[in-house]
Amino acid sequence: MASTMKLVLFSALMFFSFQAVVSDTPQHPLNPLTSEEIIRVRNTVQEKYPTSSNRLSFHYIGLDDPEKDIILQWESTPNTTTVPRKALAIAIINSQTHEIVIDLQKENAIILSDNIHRGNGFPTLSVAEQDNATALPLTYGPFIDSVKKRGLNLSEVVCSAFTSGWFGEAQNNRTVRVECFMNESSPNIWVRPISGLTILVDLELMTIVEYEDRGIIPVATANNTEYRLSHQKPPFGPKQHSQATHQPDGPGFQISNHSVSWANWKFHIGFDPRAGLVISLASIYDLEKHKSRRVLYKGYISELFVPYQDPTDDFYYKTFFDAGEFGFGLSTVSLVPNLDCPSNAEFLDAYVHDASGTPVPIPNAVCVFEQYGSIMWRHTETGIPNDSFVETRTEVNLIVRTIVTVGNYDNIIDWKFKTSGSIIPAIALSGILEIKGVDIKHKDEIKSDQHGTLTSLKTVRVTDGSSKRKSYWTTETETAKSENDAKIIIGNAPGELSVVNPNKKTAVGNDVGYRLIPAIPAHPLLTDDDYPQIRGAFTNFNVWVTPYNRTEKWAGGLYVDHSHGEDTLAVWTQKNRDIENKDIVLWHVTGIHHVPAQEDFPIMPLLSTAFELRPTNFFDRNPVLKTLSPKFVKWPGCPNTTTH
Amino acid sequence: MASTMKLVLFSALMFFSFQAVVSDTPQHPLNPLTSEEIIRVRNTVQEKYPTSSNRLSFHYIGLDDPEKDIILQWESTPNTTTVPRKALAIAIINSQTHEIVIDLQKENAIILSDNIHRGNGFPTLSVAEQDNATALPLTYGPFIDSVKKRGLNLSEVVCSAFTSGWFGEAQNNRTVRVECFMNESSPNIWVRPISGLTILVDLELMTIVEYEDRGIIPVATANNTEYRLSHQKPPFGPKQHSQATHQPDGPGFQISNHSVSWANWKFHIGFDPRAGLVISLASIYDLEKHKSRRVLYKGYISELFVPYQDPTDDFYYKTFFDAGEFGFGLSTVSLVPNLDCPSNAEFLDAYVHDASGTPVPIPNAVCVFEQYGSIMWRHTETGIPNDSFVETRTEVNLIVRTIVTVGNYDNIIDWKFKTSGSIIPAIALSGILEIKGVDIKHKDEIKSDQHGTLTSLKTVRVTDGSSKRKSYWTTETETAKSENDAKIIIGNAPGELSVVNPNKKTAVGNDVGYRLIPAIPAHPLLTDDDYPQIRGAFTNFNVWVTPYNRTEKWAGGLYVDHSHGEDTLAVWTQKNRDIENKDIVLWHVTGIHHVPAQEDFPIMPLLSTAFELRPTNFFDRNPVLKTLSPKFVKWPGCPNTTTH
Numbered sequence A, B: 001m002a003s004t005m006k007l008v009l010f011s012a013l014m015f016f017s018f019q020a021v022v023s024d025t026p027q028h029p030l031n032p033l034t035s036e037e038i039i040r041v042r043n044t045v046q047e048k049y050p051t052s053s054n055r056l057s058f059h060y061i062g063l064d065d066p067e068k069d070i071i072l073q074w075e076s077t078p079n080t081t082t083v084p085r086k087a088l089a090i091a092i093i094n095s096q097t098h099e100i101v102i103d104l105q106k107e108n109a110i111i112l113s114d115n116i117h118r119g120n121g122f123p124t125l126s127v128a129e130q131d132n133a134t135a136l137p138l139t140y141g142p143f144i145d146s147v148k149k150r151g152l153n154l155s156e157v158v159c160s161a162f163t164s165g166w167f168g169e170a171q172n173n174r175t176v177r178v179e180c181f182m183n184e185s186s187p188n189i190w191v192r193p194i195s196g197l198t199i200l201v202d203l204e205l206m207t208i209v210e211y212e213d214r215g216i217i218p219v220a221t222a223n224n225t226e227y228r229l230s231h232q233k234p235p236f237g238p239k240q241h242s243q244a245t246h247q248p249d250g251p252g253f254q255i256s257n258h259s260v261s262w263a264n265w266k267f268h269i270g271f272d273p274r275a276g277l278v279i280s281l282a283s284i285y286d287l288e289k290h291k292s293r294r295v296l297y298k299g300y301i302s303e304l305f306v307p308y309q310d311p312t313d314d315f316y317y318k319t320f321f322d323a324g325e326f327g328f329g330l331s332t333v334s335l336v337p338n339l340d341c342p343s344n345a346e347f348l349d350a351y352v353h354d355a356s357g358t359p360v361p362i363p364n365a366v367c368v369f370e371q372y373g374s375i376m377w378r379h380t381e382t383g384i385p386n387d388s389f390v391e392t393r394t395e396v397n398l399i400v401r402t403i404v405t406v407g408n409y410d411n412i413i414d415w416k417f418k419t420s421g422s423i424i425p426a427i428a429l430s431g432i433l434e435i436k437g438v439d440i441k442h443k444d445e446i447k448s449d450q451h452g453t454l455t456s457l458k459t460v461r462v463t464d465g466s467s468k469r470k471s472y473w474t475t476e477t478e479t480a481k482s483e484n485d486a487k488i489i490i491g492n493a494p495g496e497l498s499v500v501n502p503n504k505k506t507a508v509g510n511d512v513g514y515r516l517i518p519a520i521p522a523h524p525l526l527t528d529d530d531y532p533q534i535r536g537a538f539t540n541f542n543v544w545v546t547p548y549n550r551t552e553k554w555a556g557g558l559y560v561d562h563s564h565g566e567d568t569l570a571v572w573t574q575k576n577r578d579i580e581n582k583d584i585v586l587w588h589v590t591g592i593h594h595v596p597a598q599e600d601f602p603i604m605p606l607l608s609t610a611f612e613l614r615p616t617n618f619f620d621r622n623p624v625l626k627t628l629s630p631k632f633v634k635w636p637g638c639p640n641t642t643t644h
Helices: A035-048 A068-076 A127-139 A141-149 A322-326 A531-535 A569-575 B035-048 B068-076 B127-139 B141-149 B322-326 B531-535 B569-575
Strands: A003-014 A056-063 A086-093 A096-103 A110-117 A157-163 A175-182 A197-202 A207-213 A244-246 A253-256 A259-262 A265-272 A276-286 A291-309 A319-321 A346-353 A359-381 A389-406 A409-417 A423-431 A497-505 A511-517 A543-547 A584-594 A604-610 A612-615 B003-014 B056-063 B086-093 B096-103 B110-117 B157-163 B175-182 B197-202 B207-213 B244-246 B253-256 B259-262 B265-272 B276-286 B291-309 B319-321 B346-353 B359-381 B389-406 B409-417 B423-431 B497-505 B511-517 B543-547 B584-594 B604-610 B612-615
Touching: A035 A056, A035 A086, A035 A096, A035 A110, A035 A346, A035 A359, A056 A265, A127 A141, A127 A157, A127 A175, A127 A197, A127 A207, A141 A197, A141 A207, A157 A319, A253 A346, A253 A359, A259 A389, A265 A291, A265 A346, A265 A359, A276 A389, A276 A409, A291 A322, A291 A409, A291 A423, A291 A612, A319 A322, A319 A531, A322 A389, A359 B359, A359 B389, A359 B409, A389 B359, A409 A604, A409 B359, A423 A584, A543 A569, A584 A604, B035 B056, B035 B086, B035 B096, B035 B110, B035 B346, B035 B359, B056 B265, B127 B141, B127 B157, B127 B175, B127 B197, B127 B207, B141 B197, B141 B207, B157 B319, B253 B346, B253 B359, B259 B389, B265 B291, B265 B346, B265 B359, B276 B389, B276 B409, B291 B322, B291 B409, B291 B423, B291 B612, B319 B322, B319 B531, B322 B389, B409 B604, B423 B584, B543 B569, B584 B604
Parallel strands: A359 B423, A359 B604, A423 B359, A604 B359
Antiparallel strands: A003 A291, A003 A584, A056 A086, A086 A096, A096 A110, A157 A175, A175 A197, A197 A207, A244 B244, A253 A259, A259 A265, A265 A276, A276 A291, A291 A319, A346 A359, A359 A389, A389 A409, A409 A423, A423 A604, A423 A612, A497 A511, A511 A612, A543 A584, B003 B291, B003 B584, B056 B086, B086 B096, B096 B110, B157 B175, B175 B197, B197 B207, B253 B259, B259 B265, B265 B276, B276 B291, B291 B319, B346 B359, B359 B389, B389 B409, B409 B423, B423 B604, B423 B612, B497 B511, B511 B612, B543 B584
């Protein structure tokens, strides 16, 4: 088993102002492209580049989001503000990457710009080219020989494409590593790789350009790898008793198209082929100021960096950028009602696209539900003689959930909203480990460091040339006026990070703000001169702050497949721009060191991390002071009592 | 507002062995003392020290828990193992602290030992002596003058007792500081102190031994300090919709006396006047080994250290050890059904005692309930051509909850059990801030550091003698063979801590163990030569490991009021005892830096921290692989569908 570290970058653009937020018009300017709009993009591009004479594949078709000031103006005066409706298409046309912006407002969509990307890095992979690449070994002579030599059944071989990273080459072709697995006896392919093979496919040539068989390593047994219920034998257990949730007044939230109202919150649920779920324009109603106040302009997962911790040939290259290379939207899976989300959930569908530009529906891509959330606040007063009392309020939270499955791992992404003003994004990991084939039946046979279940994650600097990896450590700095000041590792030392608006004060003069209560820091394990770490340099710190720039969306760069780390958060901030009293973006890096254990086999129980954006002198006082506990209801037929 | 830091020490004695756990006999040897047993302790002590001729007050009456090996033997063979039943009473008799052990097995209780404590430090305060001390100022001339001078109404003054700490004195009397508050117009006394006064009461003399009026500082206004629902005016909001929970098959847990069975878990709920809730003998059923396996011998909050961060006369002394000075059990409050715990909760009562040794009931001291707990594990398989599928399991968790209110703060303590083997203790903070009176209406009036809403918690070393405080910083070390090796700050650097039994291996040879996934470290803010930090030295690291010793229960010492830090975890571990391959105790320190914000006024929304004890090669594979999702049930009358 190779251990992995998942580092997730949340980007949250936060700002505070006091304009009224009005209800949504039917067409919200941040709504994702409709099926019809995706088709118009495809047709428009194909009109310019007919497929009869061009090799054309789409790697991104999404909303080209309008300028922020226009969105904010629209939010204030939706009836009198015209917002442009544009799409961005990223297509590979005759092996060149095109960025095409299309105006969707007119009946006939118009190409506004068409630029060729000439730098390093390639767009998100399409599903079709992954399918084509993974079919190649099955008809490739040397691979068939390797399979035979191992005594394996070719008809049970299943292959998968893996981005191959960057390790210092001056230039790259658009290649992927293909790894193959055994599908016989169990569908748990991920734990049964055919190890010892290097298969490199050039996606433009769509041919195997490098093949190596480094020798036979036995494929793991299929025993105990099955996890489907239909293939399990009794006894089942432990038994879990059912819980039914009933909301006699119905749910407390309303979804109108993509706009959500719940309790004192309003926000927009967007969906992007690359980012997946996007939360925008979150504002909270201030009971004392009698108006909605903006909290979050836009929040989403900007990148997910998954560097496996194993320097050997089978694994060293596995330094994935799941959002940029595979697409969090493209990899979003349908939620299973009553299981992935509770029975009181409502669901939203989404559309992504395939390589031909055809819309692909994802039914139940997002769910929204309310959940009992413990105690909101309480106090038992015993300090006043003869006048003891207790005041306690029960809390209901709102959760927005989506699940992204990239290969073996399932990422459960929850955005939790609290009436007290907090937003708590969480990411939890489940799914299956990727297993490395080693010829070892018992741990006693392990002689040197086999990159197995390590309980210490100490940095190891590789000096003997046995790997392309190097290593990592970092120290802490403090907050303030410029981008460099804001590069910090919060949580390592006493300190709190608040994002404040020095132009807005509370009644008693505190700066209006929100505080980041971070997830426990997940320290990178690579040296900062290691190639994967150059590409994933956003993990050098867990907090970054930049001045808002509409084009700085992807912490690992727009073109992250084979990127050289030239377009990253770490590079942008080298300008050390002024952030004081600016419209800023807060980037928070959170992560999970997944050191595998036997409990993760054959499928792993959830491992979670979360952080909190908590109002801190944003309100003049406790914003839920006057919130009643939900009325207590009993099952019908039982006496109904009401308490507050 | 003075900022506080709450550092909680959880002590978890973990061990792994493979004996069968049998069901409980009616009288579990770890059951708390019954009301009748408390009375027998009182009568037995009073027989030796008649109150007619002795000043006698009880400061602790609790179970003197049996030796661990006897408990384990009883657990294996309850019908043939005789377990002693003994009580420990700590009483102050004629100003001397007695530790009296009483045998409760015989009809006539017998005093087994009676030792006088002659070192530094005093027992937990009794409620009665706090009441007596806080009544003193109201009839004390100089105090009445101070109240008059301030134009305040004496009949609205309410006082409270605060332990006064230790600041280097060679010897201490048993004194408390008394602070008084205004109760007129609002019961939120904590935000309305009468500042500028020093009132020191000697508890043995029960008289004011020091009084100082340092000058008038206005008492804060009562405006907006009210939080009782009955005194709030409309509009209320935001509105929360009700949720009813129905369990058609009833709850999934059973409580027999103090023993809980739920899904694959069994454990015992104890209750101690000092520790409050105690979880013991937690074992989990292994579906593959067909037996219960021990996980946790005993888990409880050993101490809670609350050093306020304000070096001035009104606040410097506030360095509370809430468990040892006020008693977590004595300060446990009754839970409000349907509000503090959901409607599907079951409740346990508890008994503590008063200073005269009379039992005091705490109805609904602990609640136990099941809660929908997100996804247990899942995977959507898209890598196998033409054979996509999804497997997902919904999770139900068990929560054991208790709430401890010490003065202004309410501590909500949850122990969460997961069928996947994790135990997740959490502590959340609510209640009311303690406010310092300052003559400031707006933040602009603040000239120097007023210890208000600081967003940076940088250590400040006090060198000008203006306070008795000094300061803090620490570095990191690594795990292993002796107590010194195990003093670490986990979370500051890449690393994972597993507690393993090297004598027990999984089938493939990994050491059987549990891993600590820590809460985000709460770094102490004091220097290690500062007196409060000497007493609270257990916060120097967030992980400590000691060899099991039945007497080492309280990380801050048995007698913590006025303690000099001579009987602490930091002192015990100076012996640097061997911990390798021993029966060990894991101590984890977690904390909440509470930097107050206006949202915390007049009562603060919950602020939480939690950690996870997660099986790591404890099981041979995922222990919930064959757990079904709870059957889906709909509200009666709706079509009932079943899914797994």
